[in-house]
Amino acid sequence: MTAPARRRTWPITGVVIAALVVAHVLAWRDTEFSPGALIEGWEGMARFISEALPPDLDWEAVVLPGLQACLTTLAIGLLGTTLSIPAALLFAVLGARNFTRGKVVYQSARAVMSFLRAVPDVVFALVFVTAVGLGPFAGVLALICHNVGVMGKLWAEAMEESDTGPADALRVSGAKEWQVVAHAVLPSVVPTLVGLLLYRFDVNVRSSLVLGLVGAGGIGFLINQSIQLFAFDEMVTYILMVLALIVAVDVLSGHVRRRLAFER
Incomplete structure (x- = not known):
């Protein structure tokens, strides 16, 4: 790819990257994605695992x-x-x-x-x-x-x-x-x-x-x-x-x- 062609593709690439970043930010907010909430709920997960194991083999x-x-x-x-x-x-x-x-x-x-x-x-x-x-x-x-x-x-x-x-x-x-x-x-x-x-x-x-x-x-x-x-x-x-x-x-x-x- 020639230098002029590369210069023309850089703005397009930048726009695409910016659009992807914005889309991920909006998706993060819309889905209420929260790793902290998952960490805070470890007690509930531990209680669930304790009740589920061992499996019932009757x-x-x-x-x-x-x-x-x-x-x-x-x-x-x-x-x-x-x-x-x-x-x-x-x-x-x-x-x-x-x-x-x-x-x-x-x-x-x-x-x-x-x-x-x-x-x-x-x-x-x-x-x-x-x-x-x-x-x-x-x-x-x-x-x-x-x-x-x-x-x-x-x-x-x-x-x-x-x-x-x-x-x-x-x-x-x-x-x-x-x-x-x-x-x-x-x-x-x-x-x-x-x-x-x-x-x-x-x-x-x-x-x-x-x-x-x-x-x-x-x-x-x-x-x-x-x-x-x-x-x-x-x-x-x-x-x-x-x-x-x-x-x-x-x-x-x-x-x-x-x-x-x-x-x-």
């Missing part, structure tokens, strides 16, 4: 229900991921700029996916709890809605980055659009789509834990119940179970993603 009352709830949480994440595949794939195809010729269709698909992403899965869970009642079913429906928006966008971007040569060749030969997608687009991006799907499954298992806090079942419901009853030793046991579940899912999905990357 098999019948705590451990067995916790394991069953972990399986429910895993099932919510699994169904919330797999049942969203058809709709996510449809919106991904319609929302891929290089494969959707109609601008209205493209913009409509993108708008729907943006809406589904913008609404948190917890909000969807609250809506479905009022419709179908408390339980895992509401959590599955919430994850399906939110995951369609997220996974559809990720898949659409993967399709946009794919090689358009085979698709153009099929179009020139007279193939219909669905034939182009089925025989040229999807085969070239399947490993990427599967990798993104596994990533979303990993995220959805974590999300299903949070959904349990609002009545969607699973281990999150037991954690919320133990907090309300001030049974912090039970809460710690459930959190340890969640940790083991998350690590197992992360290791499994990471292994599969590495295998897919290696095969490519």
Whole structure:
């Protein structure tokens, strides 16, 4: 970079740094961030830790229900991921700029996916709890809605980055659009789509834990119940179970993603 160019960039850099400093100062004030308050509350934290440790390992009352709830949480994440595949794939195809010729269709698909992403899965869970009642079913429906928006966008971007040569060749030969997608687009991006799907499954298992806090079942419901009853030793046991579940899912999905990357 020449000296004149550097002189022109310095004022811009200074403005950006000043804006960031001001933004952090305002954020600090708005969030009432206070390390001193945290230090002053050490007695409450110490009392909480003393009540939470050691964890309650009663098999019948705590451990067995916790394991069953972990399986429910895993099932919510699994169904919330797999049942969203058809709709996510449809919106991904319609929302891929290089494969959707109609601008209205493209913009409509993108708008729907943006809406589904913008609404948190917890909000969807609250809506479905009022419709179908408390339980895992509401959590599955919430994850399906939110995951369609997220996974559809990720898949659409993967399709946009794919090689358009085979698709153009099929179009020139007279193939219909669905034939182009089925025989040229999807085969070239399947490993990427599967990798993104596994990533979303990993995220959805974590999300299903949070959904349990609002009545969607699973281990999150037991954690919320133990907090309300001030049974912090039970809460710690459930959190340890969640940790083991998350690590197992992360290791499994990471292994599969590495295998897919290696095969490519």
